[in-house]
Amino acid sequence: MKRRLATIAAVLITLTAAVFTVVNPAWAATGLRVSGRNIVEANGSTFVMRGINHMHTWYAGQTQSFADMKAAGANTVRVVLSGGRWTANTAADVTNVISLCKANKLICVLENHDTTGYGEDSAAYTLDQAVNYWIGLKSVLVGQENYVVINIGNEPIGNTNPGQWTAATVAAIQKMRTNGFEHLLMIDAPNWGQDWQYTMRDNAQTVLNADTRANTVLSIHMYAVFNTAASIRNYLDVFQNNNWPLVIGEFGWQFASGEVDDTTLMAEAQARGIGYLGWSWAGNTDPILDMTNNFDATSLTTWGQRIVNGPNGLKATSKEATIFSGVQPSSPTPSSASPSPSSPSPSPSSPSPSTSNPPVGACTATYAVTGSWPGGFQGDVKVTAGSAAISGWAVTWTFANGQTVSNAWGATVTSSGSTVTGRNAAWNGALAAGASTNFGFLGSWAGTNAVPTVTCAAA
Structure with missing residues (x-):
């Protein structure tokens, strides 16, 4: 209903429900x-x-x-x-x-x-x-x-x-x-x-x-x-x-x-x-x-x-x-769980995800490239608590091909040479046992964009 309103006759028509059922595939989206x-x-x-x-x-x-x-x-x-x-x-x-x-x-x-x-x-x-x-x-x-x-x-x-x-x-x-x-x-x-x-x-x-x-x-x-x-x-x-x-x-x-x-x-x-x-x-x-x-x-x-x-x-x-506000849901939601079998697999041109393997009770992290274009890419890191609750986390990796991070969300990300560290934001540091959170970032690359090995340290 804009500066120019279209004139439409008000016609009441009883709707007949369609018989389709939507099934949205699970996807580890960033943001809304x-x-x-x-x-x-x-x-x-x-x-x-x-x-x-x-x-x-x-x-x-x-x-x-x-x-x-x-x-x-x-x-x-x-x-x-x-x-x-x-x-x-x-x-x-x-x-x-x-x-x-x-x-x-x-x-x-x-x-x-x-x-x-x-x-x-x-x-x-x-x-x-x-x-x-x-x-x-x-x-x-x-x-x-x-x-x-x-x-x-x-x-x-x-x-x-x-x-x-x-x-x-x-x-x-x-x-x-x-x-x-x-x-x-x-x-x-x-x-x-x-x-x-x-x-x-x-x-x-x-x-x-x-x-x-x-x-x-x-x-x-x-x-x-x-x-x-x-x-x-x-x-x-x-x-x-x-x-x-x-x-x-x-x-x-x-x-x-x-x-x-x-x-x-x-x-x-x-x-x-x-x-x-x-x-x-x-x-x-x-x-x-x-x-x-x-x-x-x-x-x-x-x-x-x-x-x-x-x-x-x-x-x-x-x-x-x-x-x-930093408010978190009262319990882990389906979006925080591991991807379901219906999740799309990475395309052949996408690097495979990399997963850390720290001691039980600490945390693990998975790094994945979720989008790529000439000279740039988007990454996603999923952090999962181990068998005990954690109050904070830090994820670290080292780029092998000269990649750099330009900005990030859901974490404070810093770089020292080729080494990158992502630390939890105020609202997503505390994780119950087995619960997960994600943070994302934008980066640049040239030639090769290999997935690095990531490590996760819990607080």
């Missing part, structure tokens, strides 16, 4: 990832988005809004960006946006708005062009997987030939992965995001299967099509029954007859553990959709009061991501 129909953090904690859309590309000076949205209860902000349809947001600007999100303890969903209404709006960009924008920002996005979700393209197809959405989306996901992105990807529906012809619903499995990392969440935008409790519940039922990951990436409120039933929407999202992101903080040409008056956090509109202070609103249901 999909597990079943849930989003989880690197430590295995389930994360449910409770957030607000912010029209940054048109109001780049409204940086105070990040702190204000956090104070309103949001744990996530979906940030509108442009690669050129409007004033392009540069790498430096996106870096600042990510910093603002992190400083205010908000998960950052970055979306490219250029694709809005493609096929119906002649100014809209293709999803392939949106992917090119993300590739141009890769240097500032890689390494931020704990904090950043990439929403490839906003409402990428209008109401003209929505069937083209499936192939375009599959190609976009695959191009993102081929270019080394490991982030959680968010995919918007066609029909200006509302999927009233059910293209996304009916092709969800095909799209999810296209992601070699099994790390994609689908996004529905709920406006006039979803004007009754039944229409909302029926749509959400299909995704829940098939175990498909879904968030409500945009929605408004029932400000007039025939508009979205926001009360039911927020209640159903809370009951089902589905994330929601309301549109929007301020700046709409239709101000009825503004949550604040002129970006003033002390002046909430009716819509702002409903989503911020309502019974299933932000302040009542939002929980901050544990990456910001």
